[in-house]
Amino acid sequence: MKTVRRIKELKAEGAYQVLAKAQALEKEGREIIHLEIGQPDFPTFENISRAGIKAIEEGYTRYTPPAGMPALREVIAETAGQQRGLSFEPGQVVVSPGAKPNLFFPTLAVVEEGDEVIYPDPGFPSYKAMIQVADGIPRPVPLLEENGFSFDLDAFDELISDRTRLIILNFPGNPTGGILPREDLEHIAAAAIRHDCWVLSDEIYTRIVYDGQMVDSICGLPGMGERTIIMDGFSKTYAMTGWRLGYGIMPEALAEKVGLLLTHSVGSTAQFTQIAGIEALQGDQEQVNEVVKIYQKRRDAIVSGLNSLPGISCQNPQGAFYVFPNIRELGLSAQQAADLFLEKAGVATLPGTAFGQHGEGYLRFCYANSLDNIQLALEKIGDVL
Numbered sequence: 001m002k003t004v005r006r007i008k009e010l011k012a013e014g015a016y017q018v019l020a021k022a023q024a025l026e027k028e029g030r031e032i033i034h035l036e037i038g039q040p041d042f043p044t045f046e047n048i049s050r051a052g053i054k055a056i057e058e059g060y061t062r063y064t065p066p067a068g069m070p071a072l073r074e075v076i077a078e079t080a081g082q083q084r085g086l087s088f089e090p091g092q093v094v095v096s097p098g099a100k101p102n103l104f105f106p107t108l109a110v111v112e113e114g115d116e117v118i119y120p121d122p123g124f125p126s127y128k129a130m131i132q133v134a135d136g137i138p139r140p141v142p143l144l145e146e147n148g149f150s151f152d153l154d155a156f157d158e159l160i161s162d163r164t165r166l167i168i169l170n171f172p173g174n175p176t177g178g179i180l181p182r183e184d185l186e187h188i189a190a191a192a193i194r195h196d197c198w199v200l201s202d203e204i205y206t207r208i209v210y211d212g213q214m215v216d217s218i219c220g221l222p223g224m225g226e227r228t229i230i231m232d233g234f235s236k237t238y239a240m241t242g243w244r245l246g247y248g249i250m251p252e253a254l255a256e257k258v259g260l261l262l263t264h265s266v267g268s269t270a271q272f273t274q275i276a277g278i279e280a281l282q283g284d285q286e287q288v289n290e291v292v293k294i295y296q297k298r299r300d301a302i303v304s305g306l307n308s309l310p311g312i313s314c315q316n317p318q319g320a321f322y323v324f325p326n327i328r329e330l331g332l333s334a335q336q337a338a339d340l341f342l343e344k345a346g347v348a349t350l351p352g353t354a355f356g357q358h359g360e361g362y363l364r365f366c367y368a369n370s371l372d373n374i375q376l377a378l379e380k381i382g383d384v385l
Contacts, residue, residue, distance in 0.1 A: 006133050013125050014354025018338070022348040033377040035365045036348040038174060038322065040239040042291060047283045048238060052276035060271045067259035068095025068247070072274045076247050079281045080232065083206070084217045086225075091252040094259055095277075097269045099204055099233030099246025104130045105261040106229045107166065109254060110198050111136040115165035118156065122324075122355030122362070124174050124202065136165065142358040145315065145326060149178030153187055160191050167192055169218060170202035172209060175355045175364035176324040177299075177317020179209070182216055189221040200229045204246075205320040207237045207288055210296045213318055219249075226251055236320075237288055238280045245269060245277050295321050298367040298374055305378035306365075310385055321368045324352065328361040330385075337363055345380035 018036045026032050043049075067073065073090040081088040096102050103126060111117060113135035119127040121140030131138045139159045143149040150171075160167075167188060171180040180188075192199050199218055206215050219228040233246030248258065262268070299317060306314040306325045314325035327337050334351035341347045341363075352359025367374055 006135055009132055010129055011125070014350050018342070018348055018350055018354075021342060025342070025346070031346055032342070033347045033369070033373050033380070035367070035369060035374075035377060036350050038366050039241045039368060040236065040291070040321075041368045041370070042239045044239050044243070045280070045283070045287050048240065048276050048280045051279035051283075052243070052272050055272035055275040060275055062271055064268045064271050064274060066263040066268050067255065068093065068269060069271070069274045072278050075278050075281050076249070080230070080247075080249060084220060086217070086220050088249055089252065092249050092255050094248045094250070094255050094262065095269050095274060096246050096248065096262060097266050097273075098244040099231055099235065100126060101262060101266065102229075102231045102233075102246055102248030102258070103127070103200065103202065104133075105258045105265075106198075106200060106231075106248060106250060106254065107131065107134050107136075108261060109257045111165050114163075116159075116161070116163045117166045117168065118159055118164060119168040120151065120170055120173065121357060122175055122352055122359035123168075123170060125355060127168050127170075128356070137163075139164070140356055140358065143173070143176060143178065145324075148181070148315070148318070149173060149176035149324065150180050150184050151188065153184060156188065157191070160195055160197075162195055164195050164197045166198045166200055168200045168202065170204075172205040172215060172317070172319025174205070174320055175322050175350070175352070175359070175362075177320045177322045179213065179215055179318040185216055185218050186221060189218055189224050192227060193223050196227075198227050198229060199224065200231065203230055203232045204236055206232065208292055208295060208321060209319040210292070210299065211318070215319065229254070234277055234280055239291075240276070240280065243273050243276060245273050295367070298369070298371055299323070301371055302365060302367045302374050302378070305375065309378070309382055312385075321366060323365045323367060324362050325365070326361060327363055334360050334362060340384060341381055345377070345384045347377045347380055 022032045073093040077088040107130045111134040117131045117136045142152040230249040234240040311329040338351040350364040352362030
């Protein structure tokens with residue numbers, strides 16, 4: 001089949017490829033512990049599910065404005081602003097079916113052919129994909145383990161130029177769980193202003209942070225409000241991955257254009273899903289706090305367990321629900337180690353190279369799983385090693 005250049009180099013997400021391998025082994029009768037897919041293992045909170053069910057029963061199954069129901073946009077503007085200590089207007093909010101459209105469409109809206117886009121590596125695979133589709137030039141910046149998986153600022157400074165159109169950030173990060181220190185954030189903001197480029201801040205894990213830490217949004221720094229696009233959603237915080245509900249917050253003029261891209265692509269987000277989203281934001285937030293406490297216990301267990309294994313060292317991530325252990329002393333590539341643990345231990349993980357070239361020497365474990373399963377996975381890996 002003849003295809004155009006912008007999609008020729010697109011690749012599947014590694015998580016789905018590993019999941020397919022793991023499921024094939026399960027069909028053969030093998031028991032597999034799934035630590036590869038990045039989604040909460042908790043059910044959607046009951047109050048949210050009931051709000052969605054009630055909305056369907058009451059007939060809220062119609063089209064909505066492409067950028068989202070006004071009531072939801074108002075609630076998002078208020079709550080997202082309170083969480084970040086900022087003030088947003090409903091006109092800045094664009095609701096989408098899942099968070100990914102608010103990564104993809106703003107990129108299409110601001111990046112032209114030949115523009116350069118800086119993004120984290122290792123990082124979420126869709127970043128490079130959407131840059132390619134927009135005919136931009138991907139410029140990966142390494143994340144440094146010795147700096148808590150923050151940007152290599154020396155490499156960043158070498159890459160940024162007047163050709164840079166967009167900088168992508170993701171903290172707490174996938175796959176590392178790292179958080180960007182404020183001084184690094186200020187360094188990046190100053191560069192963005194100096195070179196007059198946009199910043200797309202993926203803040204999907206901003207509510208999942210540990211040890212009482214706070215995560216600053218670059219949008220709150222001086223001069224950044226008019227050049228920052230925040231992407232967030234409901235999937236991780238409220239265990240709503242299958243509901244497909246996300247949003248972007250950006251300058252109103254850009255929000256109008258992104259709304260047009262939604263109009264001519266997905267049309268609108270499901271009405272009953274948006275009503276469930278209103279309940280998620282206005283309902284009991286203590287549920288979120290309790291889940292984060294559980295994640296922190298799991299994080300502590302998996303980090304301790306991995307550091308007890310020969311040839312593996314693991315930092316304590318500050319957010320999200322991933323660990324990114326260094327496995328270089330095993331003498332295996334990331335892919336070889338992931339294959340070994342899946343085939344011999346029955347533990348599904350992702351090679352760091354699924355997130356970019358700078359992920360070599362690492363694996364990603366998702367600890368959105370029970371403590372019992374995490375402990376069993378560690379024991380099985382230990383036996384193999």
